Amino acid sequence: MSATAFTYETSRGFFPGHRACAGCGQSAAVRIVMEMVGPRCVVVNATGCLEVFSTPHPESAWGVPWIHSLFENAPAVASGVEAALKQQGKLDDVRVVAFGGDGATLDIGFGALSGMFERNHDVAYFCMDNEAYMNTGVQRSGSTPFAASTTTSPAGRESFGEDRPKKDLPAIAAAHGIPYVATASMSYFADLRRKAKKALSVRGPKYVQVHVPCPPGWGYDEKMTVDMGKLAVECGLYPIVEWENGEVVRVRKIKKIPVEDYLKPQGRFRHLFRTEQGKAQIPKIQELADANIRKYGLVD
Amino acid sequence: MRKMIEGSRAVAEVVGLCRPEVISAYPITPQTHIVEELSQLVADGDIDAEYVRVESEHSAASVCLGGVAAGSRSYSATTSQGLMLMAEVLYNIAGMRLPLVITGVNRALSAPLSIWNDHQDTLALRDSGWLQLYAENNQEALDMHVQAYKISEDDRVLLPILVCMDGFILTHTYETVDVPTQEEVDAFLPPYRPLYRLDPDDPYTLGAFAGPEMYHEIRYEIQRDALAAKAVVKEVARDFQAAFGRWMGDVVEAYQCDDAETIYVAMGSVIGTMKEWVDARRAQGEKAGVLKLRCFRPFPAEELRQALAGAKRVVVLEKALSVGGYGILAAEIRAALYGQPNTPPVHCAAIGLGGRDVTFDTLDETEKRAAAGEMDFFAGLRTELLEAS
Numbered sequence: 001m002s003a004t005a006f007t008y009e010t011s012r013g014f015f016p017g018h019r020a021c022a023g024c025g026q027s028a029a030v031r032i033v034m035e036m037v038g039p040r041c042v043v044v045n046a047t048g049c050l051e052v053f054s055t056p057h058p059e060s061a062w063g064v065p066w067i068h069s070l071f072e073n074a075p076a077v078a079s080g081v082e083a084a085l086k087q088q089g090k091l092d093d094v095r096v097v098a099f100g101g102d103g104a105t106l107d108i109g110f111g112a113l114s115g116m117f118e119r120n121h122d123v124a125y126f127c128m129d130n131e132a133y134m135n136t137g138v139q140r141s142g143s144t145p146f147a148a149s150t151t152t153s154p155a156g157r158e159s160f161g162e163d164r165p166k167k168d169l170p171a172i173a174a175a176h177g178i179p180y181v182a183t184a185s186m187s188y189f190a191d192l193r194r195k196a197k198k199a200l201s202v203r204g205p206k207y208v209q210v211h212v213p214c215p216p217g218w219g220y221d222e223k224m225t226v227d228m229g230k231l232a233v234e235c236g237l238y239p240i241v242e243w244e245n246g247e248v249v250r251v252r253k254i255k256k257i258p259v260e261d262y263l264k265p266q267g268r269f270r271h272l273f274r275t276e277q278g279k280a281q282i283p284k285i286q287e288l289a290d291a292n293i294r295k296y297g298l299v300d
Numbered sequence: 301m302r303k304m305i306e307g308s309r310a311v312a313e314v315v316g317l318c319r320p321e322v323i324s325a326y327p328i329t330p331q332t333h334i335v336e337e338l339s340q341l342v343a344d345g346d347i348d349a350e351y352v353r354v355e356s357e358h359s360a361a362s363v364c365l366g367g368v369a370a371g372s373r374s375y376s377a378t379t380s381q382g383l384m385l386m387a388e389v390l391y392n393i394a395g396m397r398l399p400l401v402i403t404g405v406n407r408a409l410s411a412p413l414s415i416w417n418d419h420q421d422t423l424a425l426r427d428s429g430w431l432q433l434y435a436e437n438n439q440e441a442l443d444m445h446v447q448a449y450k451i452s453e454d455d456r457v458l459l460p461i462l463v464c465m466d467g468f469i470l471t472h473t474y475e476t477v478d479v480p481t482q483e484e485v486d487a488f489l490p491p492y493r494p495l496y497r498l499d500p501d502d503p504y505t506l507g508a509f510a511g512p513e514m515y516h517e518i519r520y521e522i523q524r525d526a527l528a529a530k531a532v533v534k535e536v537a538r539d540f541q542a543a544f545g546r547w548m549g550d551v552v553e554a555y556q557c558d559d560a561e562t563i564y565v566a567m568g569s570v571i572g573t574m575k576e577w578v579d580a581r582r583a584q585g586e587k588a589g590v591l592k593l594r595c596f597r598p599f600p601a602e603e604l605r606q607a608l609a610g611a612k613r614v615v616v617l618e619k620a621l622s623v624g625g626y627g628i629l630a631a632e633i634r635a636a637l638y639g640q641p642n643t644p645p646v647h648c649a650a651i652g653l654g655g656r657d658v659t660f661d662t663l664d665e666t667e668k669r670a671a672a673g674e675m676d677f678f679a680g681l682r683t684e685l686l687e688a689s
Contacts, residue, residue, distance in 0.1 A: 042370065042498045057508035065498040067369050068507035069362060069392050076359035080322060080366025080374070081498060083350035087321040087372055094500055112362070115355035 013037060018061040019053040023222025025212035025229060026050055026128045029186035030099065033126055033210075036196035039064055041095045042081050046074035046104035049135040050128060072108035074098045075116035078123045091122060095200055102129040102143035105209075106167050110142075117176040117205045124199045124206040127169070130214040138217045138268075142167040145237065146288060147281045148268045155271035160281050165288055173207040174243040180204075181243040185211040187229025191240065191252065198242075211238045219267020231262035236289035239296045251296045259286045302478050307438040307470040308333030310477045311377070311403055314442045316347040317485040318401075318449050320375040322367030324352040324360045328382040329415045330467035331405040335377055357382035361389035361402070368398040369506055371497035373449065375400075379467055380407035383421045387428070393460050394429025394522065396507055399452035399492070401445060404432070404462040405471055406568065406619070408654040416655020417467045418619040419568065423596075423628050429522050431461045431529055432597040434567040438475040440548045440594075441465040446480070447536045450489050454536075457529045458495075459522070464596075466569040468655070480544060488543050530598045551600035553592040554607050556582065560589030562667070563608055563644075565633065566617040567593045570651070570658050574617070577663045588667075593629065601636035608637065614646045615670045617658075617679075621650050626676060649679040656680055 013034030020027040030050060034043075043066040045051045051068045054061040069077045078098040085091045100109060105127040116123060132150045133139040140153035140162055149161040174181045180202045184192045192210060199206040213229050215222040232238040233254060240252035260282060263269040272278035272285075293299050305313075311334050315323075323342070325335040341347040352363045360376045367374035378386060383404060393400055404422040408414035422432060433448060435441035441463065448461040465471060496504050510518055530551060537550035555575050557563055564574055571592045581588040591607050593600070608614050614637075618627035625631065630648030637643045647670040652658040662680045669677055 040500045042500070044366070052509060055505055055508035057510045057514055060505035060508060062505050063503060065500055065503040066505050067366070067498055068509075069365055069396070070388060073358060073362035073365075073389060076354065076362030077366035077369075079352055079354070079359070080324065080363035080368075081370045082366075083322045083324075083352050083363065084367040084370035084372035084374075087348075087350045088370075111355055112359050115359055119352065119354075 013039065013062070013064050014054070015061040015063055019056065020049070021216055021222070023215040023225045025186045025214060025225045026130060027053070029128060029192060029210045029212050032186070032189055032192050033196045034064070036193055037095060037097050037200060040093055041065070041097050042067070042085070044074050044078040044081060044096065044098040046098070046100035046109060047071040048101035048104055050099055050101070052135055071104055073112055074100045074104060075109060075112040075123070075125060078125070079116050079119065079121045082121045082123055096123045098123055098125045100125070100127055101135070102127060102131060103133045103141040106142040106169050114176065117173065117178050117207070120204050122203050122205070124208070127207070127209040128212050129209050130212045130217055131166070132217055134214050134217040143169070147272055147285055149271055150268065155278070160277055161268070161271065170207065170209050170241065170243070174246050177246045178205040178207065179245055180206040182208045183211070183239065183241050184208060185229040185233050185238060185240060186213070187226045187233065188240070188252075195242070217268070219270070220265045224265060228265065231257065235259045235262045236293045236298055237262060237285070239292045239298055241296055248296065251298060253300060254293070254298045256293065256299050259289050301481070302476055304474055304476050306333060306472060306474050307441060307465065308472065309337050310438050310442045310479065311445060311465070312337030312341060313479055314445045315375050316341050317480065317482055318375070318446060318489060319373065319491070320347075320349050321372035322352065322364065322374040323349050323376070324354055324363035324367070324374070325376050325378065326354055326357045326360045326382060328357070328379055330407060330471050331377045331379045331382070331403070333471060334403060334405070357385040358389055361386040361393065364400055364402070365389060365393050365396070365398060368400050369396070369498050371492070371494050371499065373492040375402070377403035377405060379405035380409055380421045383425065384409065387425060390425060390430055390460070391428045395518075397458040397522070398460060399458055400460040401448045401452055402460070402462055403445070404464045405467045406464055407467040414654040415467070417469050418653045418655070419464070420620040420653070422462055422464045423620045425462065426597060426628065429459060429526065430597065431459055431526065431533075431595070433461060433463050433595055434593065435463065435465045435470065436548065436569060436571040436592060438470055438473065439477045439546070441470060442477050442479065443540060443544070443546055443548070446485055446489055447540050450536050451529065451532050453492055454532050455495065457525060457532050459526055459529060464568065469569045478546070484544065488540065526598050530595070530600060533595050533598070549592060549594045551595035552603045552607055553594055555590040555592065557589035557591060557607055559587055561587040561612045562615060562670075563589045563591050563611040564615050564617060565591045565593060565629065567596060567629070568619065570617060570619070573658055574663065577660050580660070581667070599632055599636070604633055604636050605640060608633070608644060609640070609642070611644045613670060614644050615666055616646060616648045617651050617666060618648060619652050630676070645675070647674065648676045650677070651679050
């Protein structure tokens, strides 16, 4: 049995000095979320980049109680932690927070997440959405956007990359009727802070999906992380929306820039600008953004 | 108090007496009566626990993992395909050294689909780090749950335990059992006091990954402690006898073995049939004995060597086998006896797969075929059903 202890005072929940890549969007987002969560919490972490770069035994970046079990069971482990704390009479004092990547959340742990929602566990689940299986080398997930090239949906002579749009998990979460669902981006710090705080203030299941750009996975210059997140939002491809009890209550208005401005700096979309077949996909991507703009009224 | 109740009811009542704070399960035949009874006990306020009704066995095991890690004694029950679905989590629970008790109702594995009894499911988890106890009857199943929590939570052990009981044969059979009182169980089983738990006042990182420079040693510790747990299993059986006056063996139980020339080895409810059959064989002048393996993990190799040393022949009756290999028990017993002086031949009979009844006729057949020198065979096979190979 081995365990590593740090205090909240030295770490503020999530300590720097971990092994994330330069320019990692996820590590910045987790730091913001943890500053809002505070010291009275238990963190449950699915297998993935965050788990791996923050806890190579015997090191740990966590100054709060933290547990990792498996890839697909973070929602169920969080359910068990919550049930135990409830039975111990501690749930008024201690918040249960879970982190999972998009693969853990949209794909392999989807059933467990739905179970956690419908059983009404008091857990704030944060999905760190970098749109592929980055920890294993940029394989396609259910969250990979249309036309992105990944190592398992590669662009090729007869392929323009991923041929399906992202799974819309925020809408699926909202359809469970849970009290709070939100999308956010690590590039809008104040908005993410507010949503983390809001999620922590509501009792019951909460789902916050945070867009976190990934320099090696997306293929852009690592100093551009915040810019990449903003471009995704401002073109309409990543709508920033809040739901309460299944209803949309707030959206972030956008400038509506062309999707090319977001696609061009990224290696995963490079092929779209090099072939006729690739170029033919760009209007389809623009239509996905336009559909989001219409659906959520992103432009006044 | 002595009561005539179903095996599942007996398990549910004793689990309640162990005061779990988190219970989580997913229904699967023939585990269902246990979790239905537990649900009712919680619904009636007889058990003060959070009952988490999950969407799969994978999540049931994961909820228990989270519950124990947060410091609450937890419980689940499953069988067969459910145990297979839990398998990934079960390895993880053992590796994280979280004490937990799960009732492993024994049922065959698909395909073909079969809801009936054998031991293929729990034996498939033999390498997981879970300790495994097998019950002969409902009283033993009941008693084993109390013992299992005490063993699992012992600081020298900190490994989870599967309490294995035969599906339908035990779970759905009414027997008279002595159900202890809450005071008696409380006196024997103190509240769970974890060394480490998820506590904001004393934060720990649980479940960090280990590179090649650490993993080897962590697995060594699990193996070391699993082997050493045998002494704790024995100690707890003795303590239980002192407290409750019942003894059904510790890691093994020998029946009529002292002068036995042929010793029949098995686990679970078939032991009852075998004991009666051995009595009948002795009435015919055959010096036969039964060795019950009560604790399969840790594997009691020394006790088996001692118990089998004087026999002229050992016949292992297996409700499972490693397909393409050998009977699982027989292979391990052969390994345990290897290199010993005067090692008896160890025969292996696959019996009772998928709920096929094991009768005196089956046992007569194993006796004859082993005596004729057959080493590995299926007993009770309906050869008229076999397709040409």
